[in-house]
Amino acid sequence: MTSPQSAVLTFPDVESLADLGTYVARAKGLDPDGAMRLQAVGEVLAAWTCAVPGQGLMRSGLVLALRTMPLAGAHELDVTVPLGGLSDRFARRSATGETGTSLPVPPTTVSPQWAGVTPPRGGWEPVGEVSTEALHAAAEQGIAEIAQGAPEGAGSAAVAMLRARVWAREIEGGAAAGAGLAVKVLGFARAGDGQVARVFRSGAWTRVSLPAGHVLTR
Structure with missing residues (x-):
C-alpha cells in the first residue's frame, strides 16, 4: 500500500455524491475487503469494482463493474482505494450531517491484480441482448450452486475454481452468469423491471450494458 497526495472529488450536487456512496456500500456488501478504482477525467468519474477476481495471469473469469457519474470542474485521477476507506468517509458524512458536494479520496491505495x-x-x-430477469436468475442460481458446492471447510483454491466455473457460464445473449451477479448485487437493474441489456464483445471481453452501469467479463 502507498499513500499518495490527497485528492478531492467534487460533484455537481449531493445526489451524485450519494449515488457513489450507494455504489460503494453495495460493492462492500459483495466483498468487504474489496477495492474501487476511481478514474476521473475532466468532468466524468469512472468507478470500477470487481465482482469476481478471475484466475491465472490473464485473470480468466474476471468480472468487473463500472458506473460513471458526473463531476464538477476538471479532474485528473486514477487510483485504487479500499472500499472500507470510502465507506468510512460516507459514514462520517452521515454522522456529521455533512451536505457538501466534495469527497476527499482515501490516501491509502491498494493494488489488486484486477486493477x-x-x-x-x-x-x-x-452480439445480443439479455433480459434483467435472466441476469437475476443466473445470479440466484449461481449463488445457490456455490453455497451448495462449497461447504464449510472447503479449501480456498477449490472455492475459487468453483466460483470461476459458475460465473463464467454463458447465459442468454452471450452474457456470462457473472454479469448477473454484478447486476443483481450492485443494483444495476431490478428483476421484473422489463429492462433489456445490450451485450457487446471486443476480443476476449464481453460487456453487458444497462443505463445504470456496465459489467465487463473475460
Missing part, C-alpha cells in the same frame, strides 16, 4: 487489467476502449461489436 491492472484494462478492458479495451474500442472495437466493441453488438
Whole structure:
C-alpha cells in the first residue's frame, strides 16, 4: 500500500455524491475487503469494482463493474482505494450531517491484480441482448450452486475454481452468469423491471450494458 497526495472529488450536487456512496456500500456488501478504482477525467468519474477476481495471469473469469457519474470542474485521477476507506468517509458524512458536494479520496491505495487489467476502449461489436430477469436468475442460481458446492471447510483454491466455473457460464445473449451477479448485487437493474441489456464483445471481453452501469467479463 502507498499513500499518495490527497485528492478531492467534487460533484455537481449531493445526489451524485450519494449515488457513489450507494455504489460503494453495495460493492462492500459483495466483498468487504474489496477495492474501487476511481478514474476521473475532466468532468466524468469512472468507478470500477470487481465482482469476481478471475484466475491465472490473464485473470480468466474476471468480472468487473463500472458506473460513471458526473463531476464538477476538471479532474485528473486514477487510483485504487479500499472500499472500507470510502465507506468510512460516507459514514462520517452521515454522522456529521455533512451536505457538501466534495469527497476527499482515501490516501491509502491498494493494488489488486484486477486493477491492472484494462478492458479495451474500442472495437466493441453488438452480439445480443439479455433480459434483467435472466441476469437475476443466473445470479440466484449461481449463488445457490456455490453455497451448495462449497461447504464449510472447503479449501480456498477449490472455492475459487468453483466460483470461476459458475460465473463464467454463458447465459442468454452471450452474457456470462457473472454479469448477473454484478447486476443483481450492485443494483444495476431490478428483476421484473422489463429492462433489456445490450451485450457487446471486443476480443476476449464481453460487456453487458444497462443505463445504470456496465459489467465487463473475460
